[in-house]
Amino acid sequence: MLCPQQPEASPPHAGGSFKSPPDMHVHTAFCGHASGTMEEYVLSAIGLGMMEMGFSDHFPYPEDFTDPVGGCVIPRGDFPSYLSNIRELQRRFHGRIAVRTGVEVDFLPDHLDAIGRALDAVRLDYVIGSVHWVNGTIIDYSEEKLKSALGELGGREGLWRQYWETLEKMVQWGACDAVGHFDLPKKFLSMRDYPMDMNAVDRILDLMARKGLVLDVNTSGKDRSRDGEIYPSPAILKHAARKGIEIMLGSDAHSPQQLGRYFSDTACLLRSLGWKHCVSFQHRIKRHHAL
Numbered sequence: 001m002l003c004p005q006q007p008e009a010s011p012p013h014a015g016g017s018f019k020s021p022p023d024m025h026v027h028t029a030f031c032g033h034a035s036g037t038m039e040e041y042v043l044s045a046i047g048l049g050m051m052e053m054g055f056s057d058h059f060p061y062p063e064d065f066t067d068p069v070g071g072c073v074i075p076r077g078d079f080p081s082y083l084s085n086i087r088e089l090q091r092r093f094h095g096r097i098a099v100r101t102g103v104e105v106d107f108l109p110d111h112l113d114a115i116g117r118a119l120d121a122v123r124l125d126y127v128i129g130s131v132h133w134v135n136g137t138i139i140d141y142s143e144e145k146l147k148s149a150l151g152e153l154g155g156r157e158g159l160w161r162q163y164w165e166t167l168e169k170m171v172q173w174g175a176c177d178a179v180g181h182f183d184l185p186k187k188f189l190s191m192r193d194y195p196m197d198m199n200a201v202d203r204i205l206d207l208m209a210r211k212g213l214v215l216d217v218n219t220s221g222k223d224r225s226r227d228g229e230i231y232p233s234p235a236i237l238k239h240a241a242r243k244g245i246e247i248m249l250g251s252d253a254h255s256p257q258q259l260g261r262y263f264s265d266t267a268c269l270l271r272s273l274g275w276k277h278c279v280s281f282q283h284r285i286k287r288h289h290a291l
């Protein structure tokens with residue numbers, strides 16, 4: 001696709017005059033599966049011309065949830081240090097870049113009271129809600145793990161059906177500002193020969209529009225999904241644009257080098273679909289940025 005401001009496909013980090021919109025989906029080494037110091041992430045954002053960025057590392061699991069995998073989220077005892085590190089970076093880089101305090105929370109339908117209480121106990125700029133667990137299976141951890149659980153989930157069809165049901169419940173829940181990587185099950189399952197259930201997609205997008213939830217346009221899919229496609233797919237984005245849903249950009253960086261990946265091309269796609277702005281958050285309030 002041709003873009004008026006970027007005539008050629010750009011590499012993951014396009015140089016030149018492109019001023020990057022805020023990257024609001026960024027992890028840290030606290031979660032146990034990301035690398036680099038938090039300062040390196042901020043410096044990477046500044047290097048890309050961002051005026052704002054947000055850390056959104058994996059929120060600790062509730063006490064009554066037994067994590068069968070390990071190393072997926074910030075351990076509960078480390079969460080205060082995550083927050084104080086962000087506060088320190090906010091002070092140090094004040095005037096150069098605004099650093100927001102966010103989390104990516106796992107939607108676990110049987111633990112919502114505990115998760116809600118834990119979220120209420122901290123002052124956050126925003127919460128990304130994500131469905132990584134479908135009926136007891138973590139769907140984005142490894143291809144082997146997903147494939148071995150697929151029979152129990154009712155195959156591909158069963159997985160997608162339960163994923164949409166769970167995602168819809170999360171949107172209803174009301175504790176999140178944004179919906180993370182909307183069509184995550186495609187990470188290890190190609191969609192090339194499989195029809196997306198657009199009825200379910202539309203139902204959830206309509207609900208998001210009513211509740212004012214923001215869509216995380218997550219560029220990690222370019223590197224990490226089977227079909228090399230962002231989350232959500234351009235087909236879903238078209239529907240979201242028509243419904244007037246607001247978007248934020250997220251690289252889902254797990255290393256400082258991944259920050260802002262593919263943002264230039266993605267901003268171009270989003271503009272072509274009609275969006276003029278993306279959002280960031282401060283104290284749970286949307287802030288708008290030109291795309």
Ligand SMILES: [Zn+2]
Pocket residue numbers: 027031033058254
């Ligand atoms: Zn992660």
Ligand SMILES: [Zn+2]
Pocket residue numbers: 104130132180181
């Ligand atoms: Zn995620």
